[in-house]
Amino acid sequence: MSENRGTKSERKVWEDIAERDPYLGTSGPTRAIPRAGLLAKSDDSLFKVINPGAFVLDVGCGYGRNCIPLARLHGCHIVACDISSAMSSNVKEEGIPIILSDLRKLPFRSGAFDYLICSVVLIHLPRRDTATAITELRRVGRQVLIIMPNPLGPASYFGLLPVFAALLVWVKGQRGFSILRDVPTLRGYLVNYYLPWRFTKLLKHQFSAVTLRSASGGNPSPYLSDRVLYVCTGTSQTVVRDRGMKIHESPCPHSPT
Numbered sequence: 001m002s003e004n005r006g007t008k009s010e011r012k013v014w015e016d017i018a019e020r021d022p023y024l025g026t027s028g029p030t031r032a033i034p035r036a037g038l039l040a041k042s043d044d045s046l047f048k049v050i051n052p053g054a055f056v057l058d059v060g061c062g063y064g065r066n067c068i069p070l071a072r073l074h075g076c077h078i079v080a081c082d083i084s085s086a087m088s089s090n091v092k093e094e095g096i097p098i099i100l101s102d103l104r105k106l107p108f109r110s111g112a113f114d115y116l117i118c119s120v121v122l123i124h125l126p127r128r129d130t131a132t133a134i135t136e137l138r139r140v141g142r143q144v145l146i147i148m149p150n151p152l153g154p155a156s157y158f159g160l161l162p163v164f165a166a167l168l169v170w171v172k173g174q175r176g177f178s179i180l181r182d183v184p185t186l187r188g189y190l191v192n193y194y195l196p197w198r199f200t201k202l203l204k205h206q207f208s209a210v211t212l213r214s215a216s217g218g219n220p221s222p223y224l225s226d227r228v229l230y231v232c233t234g235t236s237q238t239v240v241r242d243r244g245m246k247i248h249e250s251p252c253p254h255s256p257t
């Protein structure tokens with residue numbers, strides 16, 4: 001097993017879900033039964049942001065809710081990537097090239113793709129890994145399109161769901177009632193919500209420009225939508241400055257592909 005396929009337990013969680021759960025762990029507005037051909041709707045806003053025919057990497061592609069329509073209807077040249085082969089088997093069957101890799105260590109050269117999509121994946125990472133993961137996405141994609149479920153949106157019952165989940169963690173004996181800690185679920189993965197303005201702040205440490213949209217494209221306000229699309233471009237001055245001073249710069253372990 002290659003080193004960049006993620007921690008074994010994380011990978012196993014997703015493999016198990018794909019093998020045992022007909023819904024592949026989906027719920028809310030992305031509920032789907034991919035094996036029966038019932039796919040959830042793709043995020044329309046991606047079609048507005050991504051130029052037709054562009055080179056796109058879909059990181060944490062799952063069953064291909066976004067990358068399959070982008071390839072079929074928008075003429076995009078897609079490479080897909082996921083930590084789990086079972087989760088992404090639909091994408092493989094579609095003939096889209098797929099790489100099995102952990103997003104924290106992508107096997108691509110810097111700036112390899114016009115756009116990098118990372119939809120509903122960072123929410124499942126431990127909070128301590130989020131900034132490092134974003135650095136890796138920024139390295140590989142010239143424009144980085146991150147979609148995150150909005151804890152304030154209707155599908156999260158306008159904030160009640162994350163608070164309830166955190167309460168449950170507390171009742172089960174894990175000390176420290178906070179929705180700002182890692183929140184495990186019965187399925188085995190984490191669900192760590194980020195308020196849109198906090199996540200924007202996190203992104204602005206790394207990108208010079210971050211704009212927010214409703215991912216579905218329907219609701220005019222991203223703050224009231226179920227999923228927020230963060231369109232991230234450029235490198236922030238902090239990162240440029242730190243690089244210049246050689247602060248926390250790590251050797252690049254990635255070989256060009």
Ligand SMILES: C[S@@+](CC[C@H](N)C(=O)[O-])C[C@H]1O[C@@H](n2cnc3c(N)ncnc32)[C@H](O)[C@@H]1O
Pocket residue numbers: 006010014030059060061062063064065066081082083084087088101102103104118119120121124
């Ligand atoms: C909730 S699904 C989202 C699927 C798809 N992007 C979408 O929006 O419908 C999360 C996906 O991310 C993958 N994943 C989880 N952790 C990952 C990691 N560290 N690196 C790459 N993929 C990961 C899972 O295997 C799963 O397919």
